[in-house]
Amino acid sequence: MTYSIKKVAVIGSGVMGSGIAAHLANAGLPVIMFDRVPDSLTDKEKKQGLSLEDRSVRNRIVAEGKKKLLKQKPSPITSKKSLELIQVANLEDDLALLSEADWIVEVIVENLEAKKELFKKVDAHRSKGTIITSNTSGISVEAMISEASEDMQEHFLGTHFFNPPRYLKLLEVIPTEKTKAEVLSFMKLFGENVLGKGVVEAKDTPNFIANRIGTYGLLVTVQEMKKQGLSVGEVDSITGPLIGRPKSATFRTLDVVGIDTFYYVANNVYHHVSDPKEKEIFTVPDFLKEMIEKGWIGAKSGKGFYEKKKDRTIVEINPNTLEYQERKKLKTNAVEAAKQEKGLSRKMKALINQKGDKASDFIWSIIKPVLVYSADLVGEIADDVVSIDDAMKWGFGWELGPFEIWDAIGVSAAVERIQDEGTPVPSWVLDMLEEGNETFYKQEKGEIYFFHNDTYKQKIVNKKEISLAAVKEQKGVIKKNTGASLIDMGDDVALLEFHSKSNAIGLDIIQMVNESIEEVNKNYKGLVIGNQGKNFCVGANLAMMLMEAQDDNIFELDLVIRQFQNMTMNIKYADKPVVVAPFNMTLGGGAEVSLPAAAIQASPETYMGLVEFGVGLIPGGGGTKELYLKELRNLPEGVDLDLTKVANDVFEKVATAKVSTSAREAMENGYLNKNDRISRNPDHILYDAKKRVLSLANEGYEKPAREKIPVVGEAGYAAMVMGAKSLHYGGYASEHDLKIAERLAYVLSGGRIKEGTEIDEQVMLDLEREAFLNLIAEPLTQQRMQHMLVKGKPLRN
Numbered sequence: 001m002t003y004s005i006k007k008v009a010v011i012g013s014g015v016m017g018s019g020i021a022a023h024l025a026n027a028g029l030p031v032i033m034f035d036r037v038p039d040s041l042t043d044k045e046k047k048q049g050l051s052l053e054d055r056s057v058r059n060r061i062v063a064e065g066k067k068k069l070l071k072q073k074p075s076p077i078t079s080k081k082s083l084e085l086i087q088v089a090n091l092e093d094d095l096a097l098l099s100e101a102d103w104i105v106e107v108i109v110e111n112l113e114a115k116k117e118l119f120k121k122v123d124a125h126r127s128k129g130t131i132i133t134s135n136t137s138g139i140s141v142e143a144m145i146s147e148a149s150e151d152m153q154e155h156f157l158g159t160h161f162f163n164p165p166r167y168l169k170l171l172e173v174i175p176t177e178k179t180k181a182e183v184l185s186f187m188k189l190f191g192e193n194v195l196g197k198g199v200v201e202a203k204d205t206p207n208f209i210a211n212r213i214g215t216y217g218l219l220v221t222v223q224e225m226k227k228q229g230l231s232v233g234e235v236d237s238i239t240g241p242l243i244g245r246p247k248s249a250t251f252r253t254l255d256v257v258g259i260d261t262f263y264y265v266a267n268n269v270y271h272h273v274s275d276p277k278e279k280e281i282f283t284v285p286d287f288l289k290e291m292i293e294k295g296w297i298g299a300k301s302g303k304g305f306y307e308k309k310k311d312r313t314i315v316e317i318n319p320n321t322l323e324y325q326e327r328k329k330l331k332t333n334a335v336e337a338a339k340q341e342k343g344l345s346r347k348m349k350a351l352i353n354q355k356g357d358k359a360s361d362f363i364w365s366i367i368k369p370v371l372v373y374s375a376d377l378v379g380e381i382a383d384d385v386v387s388i389d390d391a392m393k394w395g396f397g398w399e400l401g402p403f404e405i406w407d408a409i410g411v412s413a414a415v416e417r418i419q420d421e422g423t424p425v426p427s428w429v430l431d432m433l434e435e436g437n438e439t440f441y442k443q444e445k446g447e448i449y450f451f452h453n454d455t456y457k458q459k460i461v462n463k464k465e466i467s468l469a470a471v472k473e474q475k476g477v478i479k480k481n482t483g484a485s486l487i488d489m490g491d492d493v494a495l496l497e498f499h500s501k502s503n504a505i506g507l508d509i510i511q512m513v514n515e516s517i518e519e520v521n522k523n524y525k526g527l528v529i530g531n532q533g534k535n536f537c538v539g540a541n542l543a544m545m546l547m548e549a550q551d552d553n554i555f556e557l558d559l560v561i562r563q564f565q566n567m568t569m570n571i572k573y574a575d576k577p578v579v580v581a582p583f584n585m586t587l588g589g590g591a592e593v594s595l596p597a598a599a600i601q602a603s604p605e606t607y608m609g610l611v612e613f614g615v616g617l618i619p620g621g622g623g624t625k626e627l628y629l630k631e632l633r634n635l636p637e638g639v640d641l642d643l644t645k646v647a648n649d650v651f652e653k654v655a656t657a658k659v660s661t662s663a664r665e666a667m668e669n670g671y672l673n674k675n676d677r678i679s680r681n682p683d684h685i686l687y688d689a690k691k692r693v694l695s696l697a698n699e700g701y702e703k704p705a706r707e708k709i710p711v712v713g714e715a716g717y718a719a720m721v722m723g724a725k726s727l728h729y730g731g732y733a734s735e736h737d738l739k740i741a742e743r744l745a746y747v748l749s750g751g752r753i754k755e756g757t758e759i760d761e762q763v764m765l766d767l768e769r770e771a772f773l774n775l776i777a778e779p780l781t782q783q784r785m786q787h788m789l790v791k792g793k794p795l796r797n
Helices: 015-026 043-047 060-070 080-084 095-100 112-125 150-154 181-193 209-226 232-238 251-257 257-271 276-281 286-294 333-339 342-352 358-377 386-394 400-411 409-420 427-435 466-477 507-523 542-550 553-574 588-592 623-634 643-655 664-668 682-698 713-729 737-748 761-776 777-792
Strands: 010-011 031-035 086-090 103-106 129-134 155-162 170-175 196-201 306-308 314-318 323-326 441-444 447-453 453-457 477-480 485-488 493-498 526-531 578-580 584-587 600-601 606-609 708-710 759-761
Touching: 010 015, 010 095, 015 031, 015 060, 015 155, 031 060, 043 129, 043 251, 060 086, 060 170, 060 553, 080 664, 086 713, 095 112, 095 447, 103 112, 129 181, 150 155, 150 553, 155 181, 170 386, 181 196, 181 507, 196 386, 209 232, 209 257, 209 276, 209 358, 209 386, 232 251, 232 314, 251 257, 251 306, 257 286, 257 664, 286 427, 286 606, 306 453, 333 342, 333 358, 333 453, 342 358, 342 400, 358 400, 358 409, 386 400, 400 777, 453 578, 466 485, 466 493, 477 507, 485 507, 493 507, 493 664, 493 682, 507 526, 507 553, 542 553, 542 708, 542 777, 553 588, 553 708, 553 761, 578 682, 584 588, 588 606, 588 623, 600 682, 606 664, 623 708, 623 737, 643 713, 643 737, 708 761, 737 761, 759 761, 761 777
Parallel strands: 010 031, 010 103, 031 086, 103 129, 129 155, 170 196, 493 526, 526 578, 578 600, 584 606
Antiparallel strands: 155 170, 306 314, 314 323, 441 447, 447 453, 477 485, 485 493, 708 759
């Protein structure tokens, strides 16, 4: 049977259910979201004279769940238009609608009997062959479906999304003994290709993979904190990025997740495992229970392990007294040594190998049991080490999974130390070492292999996942400098990879862009500009520009801006198609590299914006011009051209340094247009960009002709400045803000000319450059730049 999902039903409209519905709608899927019918009227409904039979009352719970999506932060939706794809329904009047769904997702209360009762109703109304899944985080998927029809059992599995579904990559899929192999295979690919998830197959065990190991690690950390006399803040100061974990570290993470939720997850394992030592670890400490009783359950209650006071200072709880105290950090020789090292492997070795150091001893005491526990669970919770590592990276934000940590610190050395300390090591790990295999992973010819059942097995990845490290190992690098490398992607497509600090654009990247386009024009079908860093590009090298400005080297800056502008024009007018693949932060210069490309292939989470105003500047590399042109091109055919409206819109975006909150919003804001595409899965963006280059090339790509730009002229300039002055007079903009706004308005208007005049692109580029250079010479702008570099946030002066 061939499976296809075109419509989904989500049963449950709480935070998780509505979040899943939102994520499905973000992916363009129509969703019917269900919830129960209320059993009483609200005071408001009584005043309106409504009864329990009114449709608005019967759908109230689910309608409120949908409405809350607009208020949640971070937002579960990539665009308000996503909400249009969510239809509300209730579980009494609308069960017949289940027959329309190709996939039904259950997200109700974690109660086995409630789920079994619901599935009886679902079974009676679903169409044969419809896929049914449960988003349970702890209840056995075998148990909840034991009384269903054979067809439903064959099409049933667990699909455990992590919260919030839009942002957390992990999707655990849990088949039952009766789940058809083709259903499991289809849902894995659907999760990756359509929902953009990292999919891991888990076994039907308590809390599956990530929550089982993650909760274990968190409880070990809590217990060791108490045992070793550290504070909450001290633990968080060394269990975050220093060991490859998120900034929220341990206790801030628990505050965000909810201490009550954490207690439920831990308790679930406690009641379903039989090993006394494991039960002991999963016994939640009494002080946590007391915090829950007091309602101190984390961010959602306003206080948990941390509390933000009215003066905005943050205090930490003392687990012994349950009183809040000044936040502390742990500073030791091992911590300082680790901070000086480059690369996580070297950092962790420096951190754990200084016995007798307070931080070193603590980190080892929480890492050791997790390594042993994870190795013990191979075969029980997942078939292989890859599934466990991927689950921890994608679900908990670890930079390295447990077995990757083993490799990073040295398996032999770790095993020797663990055994010397009297802790048993799983026999299969000892056997692996005895056979001369020193690592859980190895790499050959760009392919990754992992140890499995006495041998190494190749890791199978989705063909749409391109590893630049593997491509470079297999094909080498065409040319490179300190800022960027040109790589052969295959199929006559080249890729330019930024690798400067924060991927900031300096003269080295400008040089490589120009050289890459020259090379591609001669020898390739097209070019992709993309990378696999933390962010695509956070802008130009601000520190370099500030130093030149403070030294009054305006002539040098003029040359740099000219080179930057020439680079963006080269991207635009390359003989072969250039496709830019932005993701995450794509700010300032990053947006200016993207806007003139033949096409943009954006990641779903692309935060694009021209943010120069925040440091007292306006875009100098052609960003204002290209955003204005992009909006003009985006106007529907047959619509009267309203230059003033377009100019005002671009003026507002640049003057407010507006950044899109998703690629969908970037499209709505004009940063992307009809020529551009959005990848479903961020890991597939380079593959999709390459396909886009080939598509354009095969269609007979012709570079665009030089453009004439119609501008609003002097009248438009006056209108834009008037708006800026009204904000200034109202106290919403400073004198310097007004000066920057006037410069921006002058660029967009094309100068003191007649409205509707068409100017050459170079005229607007010259205006941009002149405005940029005038502003960067201003002391107040230099203060803003300095503040951003030091504090990481804008200064209003």
